[in-house]
Amino acid sequence: MCMFAPASFVESLVIWSKALEHFMSNDVQIASISVDLDSMACYREIHGLDAAKVEGADAAYAVGVDRLLGFLDELGLKSTLFVVGKDAENPAHHGLLKDASTAGHELANHSWAHDYAMRKFSEVALIADFERAEEVLVEISGQKPRGFRTPGYNVDSRLINICERRGYAYDSSVFPCPSYYTAKGAVMGWLKVRGRPSRSSMTRAEALIAPIHPYHPDPQKFWRRGNSKIVEVPMAVTPGTRLPIIGTSLHLLKAKGFDIAYAMMRRTNPFLNLEFHAIDFMDDSDPGVEFLRPHQPDLQVPWAEKKALYRHVFSRVNEDYDFDTLINLARAAREK
Numbered sequence: 001m002c003m004f005a006p007a008s009f010v011e012s013l014v015i016w017s018k019a020l021e022h023f024m025s026n027d028v029q030i031a032s033i034s035v036d037l038d039s040m041a042c043y044r045e046i047h048g049l050d051a052a053k054v055e056g057a058d059a060a061y062a063v064g065v066d067r068l069l070g071f072l073d074e075l076g077l078k079s080t081l082f083v084v085g086k087d088a089e090n091p092a093h094h095g096l097l098k099d100a101s102t103a104g105h106e107l108a109n110h111s112w113a114h115d116y117a118m119r120k121f122s123e124v125a126l127i128a129d130f131e132r133a134e135e136v137l138v139e140i141s142g143q144k145p146r147g148f149r150t151p152g153y154n155v156d157s158r159l160i161n162i163c164e165r166r167g168y169a170y171d172s173s174v175f176p177c178p179s180y181y182t183a184k185g186a187v188m189g190w191l192k193v194r195g196r197p198s199r200s201s202m203t204r205a206e207a208l209i210a211p212i213h214p215y216h217p218d219p220q221k222f223w224r225r226g227n228s229k230i231v232e233v234p235m236a237v238t239p240g241t242r243l244p245i246i247g248t249s250l251h252l253l254k255a256k257g258f259d260i261a262y263a264m265m266r267r268t269n270p271f272l273n274l275e276f277h278a279i280d281f282m283d284d285s286d287p288g289v290e291f292l293r294p295h296q297p298d299l300q301v302p303w304a305e306k307k308a309l310y311r312h313v314f315s316r317v318n319e320d321y322d323f324d325t326l327i328n329l330a331r332a333a334r335e336k
């Protein structure tokens with residue numbers, strides 16, 4: 001922990017001075033809801049379980065995506081959906097994705113293969129993955145994706161540079177959160193000891209010291225500010241302490257805990273990237289998630305309870321921020 005303490009102190013000073021500047025200038029604040037549409041196969045890989053054959057729509061789509069679109073529609077909010085290309089190729093998912101795009105949600109690239117070791121791909125394999133994912137998203141929405149998120153937050157400079165060369169406006173893969181990194185390492189270690197190794201892979205540790213607000217990365221050191229044209233939009237964390245404010249952590253914080261964390265963020269973060277997964281819109285009574293019951297405790301929280309919590313979170317955030325898609329957030333951040 002102590003290696004982060006001095007950085008956190010300096011960061012707090014910088015953040016508060018920026019916040020003062022921001023409030024003096026009366027700038028608009030933008031929040032985005034971004035949702036990674038990871039299918040059940042991804043969770044089998046994370047938990048080291050055997051693959052299963054899926055007929056028709058995956059539960060993440062049939063229940064999770066369907067439910068999240070209905071919920072956001074009730075609230076009048078638009079999100080950014082990070083779509084896995086191979087899942088988008090499943091005809092059973094086309095209708096939902098097309099409807100989402102038509103309704104104004106942004107479809108962004110979450111890779112074609114959703115391989116957690118993507119950053120270790122050869123250049124040729126990486127380009128092929130991007131091309132195939134872009135092709136299916138163009139087929140569904142008529143538009144090339146403008147944003148990318150790598151599986152498992154396993155980003156590096158090469159991936160971001162490829163995004164820039166391919167004309168992406170932003171990457172959103174950096175999760176500057178030491179507690180997430182520690183927890184992920186512990187879970188992966190535990191699964192390995194039990195002889196059921198996770199097929200996820202560890203994030204580059206440098207991401208932990210990356211800026212917590214959108215920034216133009218250094219082309220060689222993605223965790224530093226630099227002169228890349230592309231904007232990096234990190235996941236939301238609290239300033240200084242860098243606690244995660246993503247779907248999974250909301251279930252631990254609950255409404256009161258979120259309010260405390262939010263009080264730290266609302267005056268200091270001009271942009272908020274609230275990241276969710278399709279599974280955050282499901283519970284263990286839903287069909288197709290039975291196998292995950294012992295592995296995903298957050299599934300024990302009933303959807304009705306999650307819905308009430310998200311409603312609280314979004315309405316609190318909406319007191320200070322305008323909600324918009326990540327592409328519009330990235331554009332606004334670029335202009336700053």
Ligand SMILES: [Zn+2]
Pocket residue numbers: 036037038042110114150151152
């Ligand atoms: Zn994912």
